[in-house]
Amino acid sequence: MIINEKTCIDAWKKSLKYILEDGSDFIDSDERQCREVLNLVVNIEEPEKDYNKVIEAMKQFEWIYPTIEELSTIIFNKEDLVIYEFSYGHRIFNFMDKKDQINDYVIPLLKSDPSSRRAVISLFNPATDSDTLNKNVPSLMFIHFKIKVDRLNCTCFIRSNDFFIGWPGNIYQIYLLQKFVADKLNMKIGVLSTVSCSAHVFHEHFDNVKKTI
Amino acid sequence: MHDTEEVILNVFKNNSSKELNTEFLAKKVYPQEYSIIENLLQSTDRVQIHDGKRRKFQTHRKLLYYLNKLIDSKIIRVAKTADKGEKYFVLEAGEGDTIIEKGYKKIIITKPSITSTQIDKYESKGVMKKYEEDSWINRFNSILLECSKEKNIDKIYETMTDCFTNINDAIALNEFENVLNSTNERTLKEFIDKLSRETDSSNNTVSIIINLSRVNHDIYQFIDYYSKVNPKKINMIFNLGNKDIQKCSKILEHIIERFSDTKIKINFKNDDLCYAPYFKGRAGIYTFDEQEWDIYSKKFKDKVIGVSCSQSQIAININKFFEVYDTDAEFRQAILNTAKALLLANTIQRRKSNEYFRNINNMNHPNSADFYKFSRDYIRFWNYDWHKDMEENRNLFELIKSTKELVDNFCLSEETIFKSCGIPIRFKIAFSSAFRNFDTKFMGEREYKKATVNRAEDYYNGEIKSFIQIREKMFEIFDGGDRLRIFRKSDFAIADIMHELGILLNAYRIPFFTYDFSGLKGTVKLTNFM
Numbered sequence: 001m002i003i004n005e006k007t008c009i010d011a012w013k014k015s016l017k018y019i020l021e022d023g024s025d026f027i028d029s030d031e032r033q034c035r036e037v038l039n040l041v042v043n044i045e046e047p048e049k050d051y052n053k054v055i056e057a058m059k060q061f062e063w064i065y066p067t068i069e070e071l072s073t074i075i076f077n078k079e080d081l082v083i084y085e086f087s088y089g090h091r092i093f094n095f096m097d098k099k100d101q102i103n104d105y106v107i108p109l110l111k112s113d114p115s116s117r118r119a120v121i122s123l124f125n126p127a128t129d130s131d132t133l134n135k136n137v138p139s140l141m142f143i144h145f146k147i148k149v150d151r152l153n154c155t156c157f158i159r160s161n162d163f164f165i166g167w168p169g170n171i172y173q174i175y176l177l178q179k180f181v182a183d184k185l186n187m188k189i190g191v192l193s194t195v196s197c198s199a200h201v202f203h204e205h206f207d208n209v210k211k212t213i
Numbered sequence: 214m215h216d217t218e219e220v221i222l223n224v225f226k227n228n229s230s231k232e233l234n235t236e237f238l239a240k241k242v243y244p245q246e247y248s249i250i251e252n253l254l255q256s257t258d259r260v261q262i263h264d265g266k267r268r269k270f271q272t273h274r275k276l277l278y279y280l281n282k283l284i285d286s287k288i289i290r291v292a293k294t295a296d297k298g299e300k301y302f303v304l305e306a307g308e309g310d311t312i313i314e315k316g317y318k319k320i321i322i323t324k325p326s327i328t329s330t331q332i333d334k335y336e337s338k339g340v341m342k343k344y345e346e347d348s349w350i351n352r353f354n355s356i357l358l359e360c361s362k363e364k365n366i367d368k369i370y371e372t373m374t375d376c377f378t379n380i381n382d383a384i385a386l387n388e389f390e391n392v393l394n395s396t397n398e399r400t401l402k403e404f405i406d407k408l409s410r411e412t413d414s415s416n417n418t419v420s421i422i423i424n425l426s427r428v429n430h431d432i433y434q435f436i437d438y439y440s441k442v443n444p445k446k447i448n449m450i451f452n453l454g455n456k457d458i459q460k461c462s463k464i465l466e467h468i469i470e471r472f473s474d475t476k477i478k479i480n481f482k483n484d485d486l487c488y489a490p491y492f493k494g495r496a497g498i499y500t501f502d503e504q505e506w507d508i509y510s511k512k513f514k515d516k517v518i519g520v521s522c523s524q525s526q527i528a529i530n531i532n533k534f535f536e537v538y539d540t541d542a543e544f545r546q547a548i549l550n551t552a553k554a555l556l557l558a559n560t561i562q563r564r565k566s567n568e569y570f571r572n573i574n575n576m577n578h579p580n581s582a583d584f585y586k587f588s589r590d591y592i593r594f595w596n597y598d599w600h601k602d603m604e605e606n607r608n609l610f611e612l613i614k615s616t617k618e619l620v621d622n623f624c625l626s627e628e629t630i631f632k633s634c635g636i637p638i639r640f641k642i643a644f645s646s647a648f649r650n651f652d653t654k655f656m657g658e659r660e661y662k663k664a665t666v667n668r669a670e671d672y673y674n675g676e677i678k679s680f681i682q683i684r685e686k687m688f689e690i691f692d693g694g695d696r697l698r699i700f701r702k703s704d705f706a707i708a709d710i711m712h713e714l715g716i717l718l719n720a721y722r723i724p725f726f727t728y729d730f731s732g733l734k735g736t737v738k739l740t741n742f743m
Contacts (some may be wrong), residue, residue, distance in 0.1 A: 054545075062549075063623070063626055064557065064627060065629060066560075066636055070564075071634055071636075073564075074636050079567065081564075081567060084563070084636065084637050084638070085637045086637060133512065137634070139632070141631060162629060162633045165629060165630045166629070169634030170633070170634065170635075175636070182241055187423060202629075204622070208696060
């Protein structure tokens with residue numbers, strides 16, 4: 001299924017509706033009931049318009065959502081905080097304490113070869129993540145950057161995506177990264193896409209999902 | 214850091230959210246000088262008043278010199294300038310804990326944050342209390358150190374003293390029998406002496422956990438020495454199963470004799486019921502989730518020096534709560550708010566973990582993350598008063614049980630939310646009972662029934678039996694551990710206690726219990742009853 005929308009909030013609502021109506025139920029390893037669709041592709045044409053609105057929408061509920069400061073810190077912080085199993089920033093900007101995938105690879109690559117299809121970063125590390133007992137594995141696996149008609153497009157591959165509570169934070173973080181790279185390249189923001197292998201919603205959140213859509 | 218700067222920062226430490234004016238600070242920083250100034254200013258003699266004003270000006274100028282240095286270091290800032298140019302200063306640091314290091318001196322200032330707003334209405338009514346508020350974010354409550362890998366007692370002591378600064382309650386030494394089996398008596402005695410001095414001068418407690426069936430050395434002298442020193446903040450916890458009573462009968466009898474003589478509490482963990490260790494702190498009992506302990510033992514135990522058990526904790530006085538609030542719904546909401554406060558505390562702790570726990574991280578390098586893997590936060594209950602009316606007890610059980618389910622779901626949802634956002638946190642809350650030493654002022658008097666046992670037959674009589682059965686149920690709900698405390702009175706033969714041990718290990722599902730001999734008169738001798 002491919003969902004094309006202009007804004008993040010519309011894409012989110014349409015996707016949630018699709019999962020509720022067309023998804024199939026299963027019970028996950030924590031024994032929680034989920035409804036899921038596989039390989040959901042969402043294209044947002046103008047993410048800059050409302051990339052933080054989906055997070056705002058989460059504030060109406062009982063739980064505590066990470067602050068936007070924490071979300072942006074986690075995507076940009078190079079430091080490996082030992083209290084986390086992994087952190088996105090460390091994997092993006094200091095992968096295995098060796099590689100800054102954005103500043104030392106994506107940006108120089110796209111500057112030298114704007115048509116490149118190789119501008120991909122990996123947040124998945126098979127050396128540590130391919131462990132049958134390790135449940136704390138990044139959901140965001142790869143992010144691909146592609147310049148098209150002078151705009152920087154960004155596609156993120158997400159292996160497991162709680163579309164109600166997780167996707168808003170993901171979109172905020174991916175947008176910040178897209179903007180960071182676009183600014184370095186003096187380019188406008190293009191389409192932001194997510195490819196969710198398992199796009200799901202927990203049954204316990206159904207009431208809130210229905211309120212949202 | 215200059216001494217005066219340190220004094221100024223200590224004033225801010227106690228007033229971390231307030232804007233403090235120069236006069237207030239001067240009174241606190243230079244109390245003696247300021248008392249002279251105030252006397253002079255209250256005088257009717259014009260010369261003395263003039264002298265007072267001069268001294269006040271000089272004191273303020275001296276203080277401003279140090280305040281400006283702290284402003285330059287971006288530790289404080291001018292919040293406002295009031296009429297007549299009087300300046301007000303405020304801490305520059307944001308919410309949570311800030312470590313200020315200048316030279317060799319280090320001060321930790323906790324600035325109340327959003328974490329407090331979740332529960333401040335309960336705190337102001339005296340029904341809820343954070344444990345050790347000054348350090349509830351920048352220190353762990355309790356950790357467990359393994360003695361299976363490192364058996365050298367001097368190195369264990371060194372690790373403990375390194376960890377003391379990161380802990381505000383308890384350190385457990387697990388499988389201490391490994392040390393007992395490989396250390397001579399003199400060194401063991403020195404260890405008890407050093408540890409006793411160390412814990413006496415701090416708020417930390419230590420639990421020495423011994424699997425009696427695995428002791429293969431003569432530990433009689435060690436037990437004798439421990440009883441003689443009777444260290445108030447070092448507990449011994451004996452792990453044993455029913456079969457071990459026979460196997461370890463001699464040493465058990467010796468322990469009972471010595472400990473009852475010196476009125477030391479004897480703590481037993483029932484190995485037949487649970488695998489995870491139990492240990493005692495000032496705040497209460499600590500333990501681990503049984504399944505997680507299994508994973509830890511199989512996969513992580515050999516890679517780390519130990520494991521963190523509890524990060525932050527809050528106590529609630531149940532009787533008082535229901536004096537102020539009426540409904541179960543309010544109770545559930547209060548506990549949910551407590552869970553939120555703990556989550557926000559964890560958020561700050563996470564952000565600053567490299568700063569707060571650098572030494573522990575270094576000790577566990579390269580497996581530093583594994584140290585935090587099984588840690589929980591604690592919500593502890595005080596004065597939940599057992600009613601004679603079983604119906605009322607049932608209602609309380611159900612309330613606590615259903616609230617625990619609510620809290621578990623909240624924790625799971627929050628873990629999912631944060632994990633989905635690339636912040637793979639561990640957030641688990643355990644329920645447990647509180648000890649009075651959690652905070653004696655807040656706790657007030659204990660309103661519990663006491664289980665006073667005079668003879669083995671008491672375990673089969675109606676009152677004690679039903680009391681223990683209620684505690685069995687609480688053990689099921691209190692996943693953070695609980696303790697059954699038996700007050701043992703009257704004359705007894707050591708064999709009686711051995712018999713009672715068998716009853717407690719066999720007939721009841723009580724994972725952890727303590728024999729308290731404080732009600733005994735005189736001393737007990739083995740020979741008296743032989």
